[in-house]
Amino acid sequence: MGGKLKRRGEKEEGVSTVTENEIQINTVNLAKVEAKNRIETSEQRLLQFLMKNYEKSVRPVRNPSHTVTVKLGMTMTNIFEMDEKNQVLTINVWLDQEWKDELLQWDPSDFDGIESIRIPSHLIWLPDIVLYNKFVLMLNLLQFFSELFSIILILSNRLNDFILSYRSNIICHFLPNRTICIWYFSADDYSIGHVESRAMLFYDGSVFWPPPAQLRSTCKVDVTYFPFDRQHCALKFGSWSYHGIQLDIINRSENVDLSNYVISGEFDLVNVNQKRKVVKYNCCPELYPDVTFFIHIQRKTLYYLYNIILPCLMMSILTLLVFLLPPDSGEKIALGITVLLAFSVFVLTIAEKIPETSDSVPLIGIYLSMVMGMTSISVVMTVMVLNFHHRGPYCRTVPPWIRFSVLGKLRKILKMQLKHNANNNNDILSADENPTDFDLKCAIGKEFHFLNFFSFSLSTIEKLNLQRHRQDFIFLYQVQSHQIPEIMFILLGLSVTGYDGLDNQPFISESALLRRNVGEKHSENNCTVTSMPDEHIYRALRMLLKKRYLEECSQRVINEWQQVAQIIDRFLFWVFLICTIVISIILLIIVPVVHRLSNLDKFDDERYGI
Template identity: 30%
Template sequence: MLKLTMLISAVWLLNSGLLDLQGRGHLGVALVDAKTQEDLYKLMNFLFTTYKPEVRPTTAGEATYVYIGIYLLSIQNLDEKSQVLETSIIVDAEWVDDYLSWNASDYGGVTSFLYPQKKIWLPDIVIENSVESQKQLGYDENVVYVDTSGLVNWKPSQVIKTGCDIDVTYYPFDTQTCNIIVSTWMSTSDDIDIDPDQESNGLILDRYSVSGTWELISNDLENLPTEKGLTRIQFKIKLKRLRTFYILNIVLPVLFLSFTASMVFFLPADAGEKIGMGITVLLAYAVYLTIIADNMPQTSLQVSYLAVYLALLLGLTAMGVVLAVVVLHIHHKSEECRIGKRTKKVTRKLRTLLRINRRNAKCQGGSEEESAPKKNVMGKGVGTAGSNKKSMNSVSPLNGDVTFTPPPSYKESKEEITWPKVAETLDRVMFFITSLLIALTTLIFLPILAFGEP
């Protein structure tokens, strides 16, 4: 084992220029014994004197079978707007090179070695659905592993960008399915036949680093139909978006804003802030709608439920601003402008139904104890204007008890309807209607977003 390790190190240093032909490094220390070095040179001469990396390595003329596996290292980014998945991978490819086999006993027991990839035949494998210009996998200084049977193992690492069709329907509670398709560039199935690694059923996750945005919930592979004679295999990745960030930064702020949209109708007209408050909430919704639109692809194939929800809230808020203008116009109408009988009748009914008149009466008339007549210790009633006024107090002839008769001001009468009261009533009605519409919209769309994804 030690001998093999020293041999591999010697080949690597020899190619990098750190080892001279006498097996000595720059410090003059022998790294490989003379026998191993001679065997290695003899093997290199045997294998590569007439070797041509441009020629496909087969002696019988049959197709070269290349077995492919992919190690997924990390998910760098999934750009929803440009619909591009960026991943870091290692392609694990194996094939048999008939021109690189030898008998180990003839060469000092050398069973394997590492060699630069540019000096060995490589299959023209590409990432078919890459959104970048096609280029060779790996780099010239990358090495391949070769053993006595001619088995070549090539593991180029690369950051790739592949196209991914994004479905924004349930954003940000969505799952996405993306594919990595590996195929030959020009070689047909008669020359190179790509097959998936027999030991894996998808991406190899031994070295995978967890993403902070996406959760990998499943992966699979399949052989795709031959297209123009090219063999193709597809690695399918299913990703689920981690939701905590989006709940804290998008969903909850929008939910809190929805509670304030109807408060513009609860604000008194004399406060002078109705229009300002409505426009502020309207602009806040517009900002969040813009943020979501910037993160989504410009497509009409799917419609985001969150975008629809925000658009509806934006419409309700805009309607609230318009109605607030109408309410202010009614509130500031001149007293000389008469109010119609039907308007008065409807206003009185609504104010009674919404208990607006009773609230105003409590706020303006004081408590019941302050308005009730006082009694002396003998049970004689003491009126507010004197006990000798019959309009205020009367004495029962049987027992002398005082019976209090309310003055005219205590008798119930029809409330006088003015334009400010009409505006106040309209405000209160629109407050309840808008609050109901916002609540219904929220109860319909949020469960669909949270639980509607299949």
């Protein structure tokens, strides 16, 4: 029994011994693996060598008197937006920067022949080159949180280093009426707006850093020739804190790189140039160099041609139709007012796109204002024409000077053929040749008195023996048949056709006899017929003649005024047509063409707003 326990103990001791040996072997193996993993690559050794005792807050020079020269260039990718309202140009570029860092040099033979390395840009010194005319965004509190939330949503799916590039400073001013937050980019954060990118470092200390960036710069917008305008914007880059002795900026290349440029749908890129300048500010005695990029863009007019200009031209044609619409339709003024309101809508649409400035008035605004003015004048002229057209006989007749100038000269110039020629009816309108000399206005005013008398005369005529006075009425028919209406024949129990059916011989003899007997008295008494057998019949006939004459004179006065209105309407149509064509050609064709053919390639500071 004791032997069995001894053997069991020996066996357990042997198991524990084997387990300890395995643990020791595994520990040795792990140590070897860790030692193997701790072997540094050449790039790691190089990065550790370069970053040892390196301070990125100071200029990378061994001698403080040395100047760091930064070569600045730009690769333009596209024009993102041109905000005319706020006068801001937004473009996407690659901002190429190259300089020499004396503290980042090594011998390639010491690091397995490595001549260049890509390292994060935040590990090394970067020139504080900023865009001087950078746009500062000011928002109220509600707009600020809305913009901030939208940016978070947009950037939530991007890389972390890209999100970090949008760090910004915020200052909120709490005013009595509202709170204004300024989202600004300070000079210390000169890399704000740049996508986080690595810098290329070479063994001789040369550093090349081409960060992609979206630049928002202020641009003085000239809307004089809108929408045929050309805009000149400038992007001025320079060091914010170093003067020219400490940090110098020069052009990296002669021209801006456009090999990766994507054509914009709103603007054509006419030209891009760059220029280096040295400026002395009042604050400091030193000189400050800068590099300015001049961007010359031209607006594409196809969108505005189909959405603004062509509708304006079509509404101008509608303005001309006001003068062709008949006055009796009652829609002349309504059409003019409708066109005027449509032009007002276009003016409001354009006002939302152009900046609120008093420096200049846009060309399209001048065109719309002139067309609106013509439309307003057309409404006034339409009121005058309608006044002429609906002027009745209660007003005086057409003055002689209007009859001479409008119905005479102007009608011949326009070659208008009128249905009623007033010049051929002067015998009717002349008072000296009328059967009785009376004032037209007085006769019109006594029209109801004539009608009452006429009704009394009819009752008298009905009681007469019409056959006994047949010969007397035949005489009146022979003397003044062209002025007696047909209704008189019907009232007397006769008809015009009845006279044609009478026996010619008795008719001729009776009429000849009456002419001979009564004609003498007619000549002696100046066409008076007081010797008529029945004075009542004569009075009734005279009243009918006067009424017919009154109606004819009134209708001819109305016709004459309507002819005046028709001629003036046609004359205004041609005048407005010529004015519309001339204004459209000058403002929409000649002025834009002359503007584009002029010399616009001069780079002056006043034009580019710097």
